[in-house]
Amino acid sequence: xxxxxxxxxxxxxxxxxxxxxxxxxxxxxxxxxxxxxxxxxxxxxxxxxxxxxxxxxxxxxxxxxxxxxxxxxxxxxxxxxxxxxxxxxxxxxxxxxxxxxxxxxxxxxxxxxxxxxxxxxxxxxxxxxxxxxxxxxxxxxxxxxxxxxxxxxxxxxxxxxxxxxxxxxxxxxxxxxxxxxxxxxxxxxxxxxxxxxxxxxxxxxxxxxxxxxxxxxxxxxxxxxxxxxxxxxxxxxxxxxxxxxxxxxxxxxxxxxxxxxxxxxxxxxxxxxxxxxxxxxxx
Amino acid sequence: xxxxxxxxxxxxxxxxxxxxxxxxxxxxxxxxxxxxxxxxxxxxxxxxxxxxxxxxxxxxxxxxxxxxxxxxxxxxxxxxxxxxxxxxxxxxxxxxxxxxxxxxxxxxxxxxxxxxxxxxxxxxxxxxxxxxxxxxxxxxxxxxxxxxxxxxxxxxxxxxxxxxxxxxxxxx
Numbered sequence: 001x002x003x004x005x006x007x008x009x010x011x012x013x014x015x016x017x018x019x020x021x022x023x024x025x026x027x028x029x030x031x032x033x034x035x036x037x038x039x040x041x042x043x044x045x046x047x048x049x050x051x052x053x054x055x056x057x058x059x060x061x062x063x064x065x066x067x068x069x070x071x072x073x074x075x076x077x078x079x080x081x082x083x084x085x086x087x088x089x090x091x092x093x094x095x096x097x098x099x100x101x102x103x104x105x106x107x108x109x110x111x112x113x114x115x116x117x118x119x120x121x122x123x124x125x126x127x128x129x130x131x132x133x134x135x136x137x138x139x140x141x142x143x144x145x146x147x148x149x150x151x152x153x154x155x156x157x158x159x160x161x162x163x164x165x166x167x168x169x170x171x172x173x174x175x176x177x178x179x180x181x182x183x184x185x186x187x188x189x190x191x192x193x194x195x196x197x198x199x200x201x202x203x204x205x206x207x208x209x210x211x212x213x214x215x216x217x218x219x220x221x222x223x224x225x226x227x228x229x230x231x232x233x234x235x236x237x238x239x240x241x242x243x244x245x246x247x248x249x250x251x252x253x254x255x256x257x258x259x260x261x262x263x264x265x266x267x268x269x270x271x272x273x274x275x276x277x278x279x280x281x282x283x
Numbered sequence: 284x285x286x287x288x289x290x291x292x293x294x295x296x297x298x299x300x301x302x303x304x305x306x307x308x309x310x311x312x313x314x315x316x317x318x319x320x321x322x323x324x325x326x327x328x329x330x331x332x333x334x335x336x337x338x339x340x341x342x343x344x345x346x347x348x349x350x351x352x353x354x355x356x357x358x359x360x361x362x363x364x365x366x367x368x369x370x371x372x373x374x375x376x377x378x379x380x381x382x383x384x385x386x387x388x389x390x391x392x393x394x395x396x397x398x399x400x401x402x403x404x405x406x407x408x409x410x411x412x413x414x415x416x417x418x419x420x421x422x423x424x425x426x427x428x429x430x431x432x433x434x435x436x437x438x439x440x441x442x443x444x445x446x447x448x449x450x451x452x453x454x455x
Contacts, residue, residue: 018346018347018377018380019377021346021347021348021377022347022373022374022377025347025348025351025369025370025373026370026373026374028351028366029351029366029367029369029370029373030366030370031366032365032366032369033364033365033366033367033370033412033415033416035365036364036365036366037364037416037417042365045365046359046365049355049356049358049359050359052359053315053356053359053360056308056311056312056315057315057360059312060312060313060315060316060317061317064316064317130317131315131317132315132316132317132318132360133317133318133323139361139362139363141362143362170362177362268317
């Protein structure tokens with residue numbers, strides 16, 4: 001092994017020279033990167049590493065949790081009362097909506113059975129907290145605090161109270177990673193709410209855009225995009241984005257920038273929607 | 284003013300790796316802190332900065348190999364390609380090793396520019412690997428995190444120098 005550290009800086013260290021070491025590590029890295037990026041062969045190593053990191057991630061989160069708790073502890077009572085009243089009003093409104101929805105759902109189900117259509121899959125939702133946002137600009141991904149223990153599966157979708165956040169890409173025992181819809185590998189099938197036109201929303205790494213719509217498509221700034229549910233993965237009707245800017249110069253396809261509706265910066269909580277096990281196959 | 288003219292140039296070797304380990308762990312925790320997405324391009328890589336510090340001041344303790352492993356930990360934390368940061372860290376620390384004697388004697392304000400260059404080397408290696416692995420369209424303004432990293436260097440230098448020289452240092 002390596003000699004005991006001497007009290008002075010060693011002028012002539014034993015062992016491999018720094019250059020040789022670098023070369024060795026370079027080769028190992030290339031092997032690792034290839035195995036990981038090309039063949040996805042490192043799933044086990046990745047899961048192990050992430051499980052080992054979990055306690056550190058939780059530790060990093062703790063000061064913020066404490067600050068947030070202190071913050072809420074000193075909230076004025078008046079504020080709470082006002083908020084309570086408002087929430088109460090909202091709850092009543094939602095209740096009325098829920099009754100109507102139930103009625104409509106029932107009706108819809110009957111109609112669907114009449115038409116022999118597949119029933120819509122119901123979803124189970126799990127509340128999750130955002131643990132960390134990676135530093136790496138190449139990944140638009142976030143880590144959340146529930147994993148395979150809570151029943152999360154790869155492909156599950158994540159929403160917050162204003163819209164679609166993204167999709168679960170990696171599941172570890174206690175944490176999982178979500179690719180945001182702005183991640184450059186993400187595509188989301190959407191529908192323009194006003195016109196009903198179908199389109200595909202691409203993440204570009206630092207934003208989202210609609211591609212392959214003809215330049216004469218009927219699109220206005222501020223139009224809302226909702227999931228179309230065509231791929232069978234996203235349930236239909238989730239709000240996704242609004243049109244921010246559409247330039248239709250003489251190109252064949254319009255260049256349409258969109259703005260994401262979900263705002264994970266504002267709060268740390270999101271919902272993960274997992275398809276519920278189907279109770280019975282419908283014919 | 285220790286920041287303008289640090290008192291000693293002798294390498295103190297009489298304390299063990301606990302300080303180093305703890306500071307590296309804390310740096311990792313800083314890297315894992317939740318960060319506003321809009322400001323991600325400003326976020327410096329604390330783990331690399333602390334590794335740089337120890338590679339300059341304790342080259343007998345932190346070398347290319349350690350840097351590689353630390354980079355691997357960062358890969359796990361970031362969900363990047365395994366080996367991406369590992370290689371970038373190793374290359375960066377190797378470059379530090381080439382100039383270690385000179386850097387060691389520089390006061391921090393003179394170290395700042397080389398540190399910026401090291402952070403840029405890390406950024407470039409990352410960019411090259413990500414491009415080869417199939418990622419494209421990197422917003423270039425993310426390179427600005429090297430500048431914030433350089434600014435953090437001063438703060439880190441003061442904190443780490445306090446820890447580093449806490450153990451008997453007869454001068455001053």
